Structures are given as structure tokens and as C-alpha cells.
Amino acid sequence: MAPRKFFVGGNWKMNGDKKSLGELIKTLNGGKVAGDVEVVCGAPTIYLDFARQKLDAKFGVAAQNCYKVSKGAFTGEISPAMIKDIGATWVILGHSERRHVFGESDELIGQKVAHALAEGLGVIACIGEKLDEREAGITEKVVFEQTKAIADNVKDWSKVVLAYEPVWAIGTGKTATPQQAQEVHEKLRGWLKSHVSDAVSQSTRIIYGGSVTGATAKELASQPDLDGFLVGGASLKPEFIDIINAKH
Numbered sequence: 001m002a003p004r005k006f007f008v009g010g011n012w013k014m015n016g017d018k019k020s021l022g023e024l025i026k027t028l029n030g031g032k033v034a035g036d037v038e039v040v041c042g043a044p045t046i047y048l049d050f051a052r053q054k055l056d057a058k059f060g061v062a063a064q065n066c067y068k069v070s071k072g073a074f075t076g077e078i079s080p081a082m083i084k085d086i087g088a089t090w091v092i093l094g095h096s097e098r099r100h101v102f103g104e105s106d107e108l109i110g111q112k113v114a115h116a117l118a119e120g121l122g123v124i125a126c127i128g129e130k131l132d133e134r135e136a137g138i139t140e141k142v143v144f145e146q147t148k149a150i151a152d153n154v155k156d157w158s159k160v161v162l163a164y165e166p167v168w169a170i171g172t173g174k175t176a177t178p179q180q181a182q183e184v185h186e187k188l189r190g191w192l193k194s195h196v197s198d199a200v201s202q203s204t205r206i207i208y209g210g211s212v213t214g215a216t217a218k219e220l221a222s223q224p225d226l227d228g229f230l231v232g233g234a235s236l237k238p239e240f241i242d243i244i245n246a247k248h
Contacts, residue, residue, distance in 0.1 A: 010235025062090035169210030
């Protein structure tokens with residue numbers, strides 16, 4: 001089986017303007033980026049078209065969210081068809097901020113995943129436990145439930161990247177230790193093997209997110225079941241290139 005291609009997503013969240021994102025894009029386009037890494041930048045909706053036009057073709061572009069239907073009376077939402085129309089090919093779904101700030105349920109996230117995949121988008125599907133859940137010892141229960149809600153809606157796993165993001169490590173400066181991350185990634189791979197198939201568990205990329213920086217990326221990247229990163233704050237800085245090249 002072919003090795004899993006390292007995958008690095010940058011989630012710009014609700015940050016930037018044309019000027020600052022234009023400068024970031026110039027830095028990325030001019031940076032020396034390893035050719036064996038798939039890189040995808042998640043731009044704010046209003047800048048998706050701008051990002052796709054300005055970024056080199058070697059970089060993918062992702063929306064940070066979408067809705068579960070193709071069009072209609074859903075003020076403020078965007079559809080996978082619209083994302084594809086401007087040339088972006090990925091969408092981030094189920095991010096902890098969508099779950100915990102905007103109240104999205106496992107069920108809704110599953111419906112969004114099903115629709116995005118049916119429309120031909122790649123999906124970066126996020127899962128992860130909160131601090132109280134980790135402290136209560138229910139990390140596995142939480143991430144397996146979230147994964148099941150996603151897996152139930154996936155027919156073609158080649159278009160899915162699973163992003164494990166412990167909520168307690170996002171934007172807090174706390175990073176899971178490489179051992180903590182590897183442990184959960186290994187269990188998730190085991191879950192895929194038991195509940196989907198051995199082939200899917202071997203080929204699906206499971207990436208880590210949560211205060212990843214240029215300094216922490218190398219050791220994390222060396223873990224056997226860690227196939228890349230979903231990067232928040234650091235994806236807006238030049239060090240994003242160091243993170244992309246963490247395997248090298």
C-alpha cells in the first residue's frame with residue numbers, strides 16, 4: 001500500500017484582510033515547500049476567491065465551513081457547489097469552534113460531510129475532546145462517537161482527512177505531547193479498522209491540530225500514526241513553511 005501523503009492544512013479562521021493575506025500568500029508562493037506534502041489553506045469565506053486566484057496551484061484552498069444542501073433560503077451560508085465554483089476543492093467540517101461556539105451537533109456535521117463528499121469536495125473532518133472530557137477519562141468515548149457520526153456518512157474515504165484536535169490545546173498554547181497525540185491517532189486508526197475496514201485504516205490520513213508551531217512540529221511529525229497537521233495561528237505566519245517541511 002502506498003504511504004500516506006503528509007497533509008498540512010492552514011486554518012486562517014476569521015483573520016486577515018486583503019493586504020495581510022496577500023503578503024502571507026506571497027511568502028507561501030515564494031517559500032521552499034517539500035514536494036511530497038499536500039498543503040491546503042482554509043481561507044475566510046469572503047476571501048476564498050482571492051486566495052484561490054493568488055495562491056500557487058501547488059496549494060489547495062479550503063472553505064472553513066459549508067451547509068448541507070446545494071442552494072436555498074439559508075442566509076449567510078455557502079454550499080459545496082459554490083466552493084467548487086470558485087476553484088476551491090476542500091472544506092473543513094466539524095471544527096471545535098463550529099461545535100462549541102455555534103452549537104453544531106454530530107448529526108448536522110455528518111449531514112454536511114455527506115453532502116460535501118457527494119458534491120466532490122475533499123473534507124477535513126475535525127474531532128476532539130474538551131479538557132473536562134479528557135480529565136474525566138472519556139477521550140476515547142468522545143472521539144469515537146464523533147468519528148462514527150462522520151464515518152456513517154462517508155462512502156469514499158479517499159476524499160477524507162481526519163483531524164484530531166484536542167479542544168484544550170486549540171489556541172491555548174498547550175500542545176498535546178507527541179505521545180498523547182500518537183496514542184489517540186493509533187486508537188482512531190484501530191477504530192477505523194474495526195468499524196470500516198483495514199484498507200481504510202491504513203490509507204486514511206489522520207492529522208493533528210492544537211497549538212502546532214514550527215518548534216513542536218518536527219517531533220509530532222515523527223509519530224507513526226500522525227500524518228500531518230491542521231494549523232491555526234501559526235498558519236498566518238512565515239513559520240507555516242517550517243511546519244509544512246516538518247518531515248524534512
